[in-house]
Amino acid sequence: MSTVIRLGTRRSALAQAQSGHVAAALEEISGRPVQLVPIVSEGDTNRASLSEIGGQGVFATRLREALLRGECDLLVHSLKDLPTAQPTGLVIAATPKRVDARDVVITRDGTGLAELPAGSRVGTGAPRRIAQVRRRNPEVEVVDIRGNVDSRLERVASGDLDAVILAAAGLSRLGADSPLRREDLELADWPTAPGQGALAVETTESAPDDLRGWLAELDDEATRIAVTAERAVLSGLDAGCQAPMAAHAVQTDAGLHLQAAVFSPDGGRRLDIDVTEILDEGYIRRNGSGNGADAADGADPMHAARVFGMSAAHRLLEQGAADLLPRE
Structure with a gap:
């Protein structure tokens, strides 16, 4: 990696603004200049409806190709636009603190x-x-x-x-x-997309240790735990990131609170789940549900959050969520 850190970003004003925030923080941490590398994605050139062109990676695929080809050193994504499956060779190295998710x-x-x-x-x-x-x-x-x-x-x-x-x-x-x-x-009445308000900073698995270390300093654990649970709901439902569903999690004094919903396209039906779990010493303990505990591997809160989100997805499927969701 050269002295200049190259940050790949979509060309839109919003993408460049949020990438600029990450670039400024990374420059302060690393002491190195960060250069924005604008990249055009399919979502920027295809003007068809998002429901027509599909949500799976429409804004991310071209950027990830550029990263794997070495055209840049890292990427900044809107987390809500990322498919839940992580491509081989790439890793989410940081999830900065989330802003307003409404x-x-x-x-x-x-x-x-x-x-x-x-x-x-x-x-x-x-x-x-x-x-x-x-x-x-x-x-x-x-x-x-x-x-x-x-x-x-x-x-x-x-x-x-x-x-x-x-x-x-x-x-x-x-x-x-x-x-x-x-x-x-307000989120209690109008939950939003998994990962909304959060960013994902992505790099290669083979990225230099110093870059990985600098990016780790950008990470906010509470945000990463919350969005891990939200995206596990999406993954468990086997639906794309443009599906008519919502999930929002937040850490409270009682534990990790998750609200998720699936809608029929006409808005006539809404299936909900609203649950709080305690992530403690590598275990998830459902607060007040009477359903016992699910063991996590070691003391990994991300694994616990993922199990929590998948469990919520399963309960939505039991309510009939599959009938409301397009498959991708």
């Missing part, structure tokens, strides 16, 4: 999503959000949209759309400033 509704006048009048046009391209919008307000028209944050905000400002659904994390990372009004959707 979705937000952006409107011109501050009208809440549930109060928008019949026929209002609400823009979003994610199947999960489409289902949630239809469930919250069946009278609105959902418009399947693509594009960066600025273009989506402009469609509301111009009157083309009455509202858009965006990730709070993206707005904060971009520092987006707009006269439009914002409604925060």
Whole structure:
């Protein structure tokens, strides 16, 4: 590895902004300059609906190819866009502390999503959000949209759309400033995609020890445990990252709290699980469920979190989740 650390990133303003945050932190830790290497992904060039082109790696595949070819030394991904299967030769070396995981509704006048009048046009391209919008307000028209944050905000400002659904994390990372009004959707009622609000810093398994060590300093264990459980739900359901499902975990005084949901595309059905587990000395103890304990290997909290998430997925499947999910 040369003196300059090369960080591969998508070309979008949001991707470059979040990569820039990681680059600045890595420069401080390593004392070396970090250069952003823009890479075009299929998700950036294919303007079809995400539900049509599929969610499995549409934003990540080209970047990972570049990393394996040596065009860069590491990558920064939005974790919610990553498939759960880890490619051979690559490793998630750090999961920095997560920011706001909520979705937000952006409107011109501050009208809440549930109060928008019949026929209002609400823009979003994610199947999960489409289902949630239809469930919250069946009278609105959902418009399947693509594009960066600025273009989506402009469609509301111009009157083309009455509202858009965006990730709070993206707005904060971009520092987006707009006269439009914002409604925060609380996670208890509106859970979001596994890994939303979190980043994944990826490098090769053969990366130099000094780079791996610097990246380890960026890692936030509480975030990694939470997103490990969330992504295990996704993996256990055998669904892609554009499936109409949600999972959010957070560490509390009582243990690791996980809420997960699967939706029918029309929003008419929602299957839920809401459970807390205690990760203690390498074991998961379900809090108050009366179902005993599952042993983890050694004292690895990541394994425990993965078992927890897979168990939640199994319980959703027992409720009939497979009937609501597209297979990828």
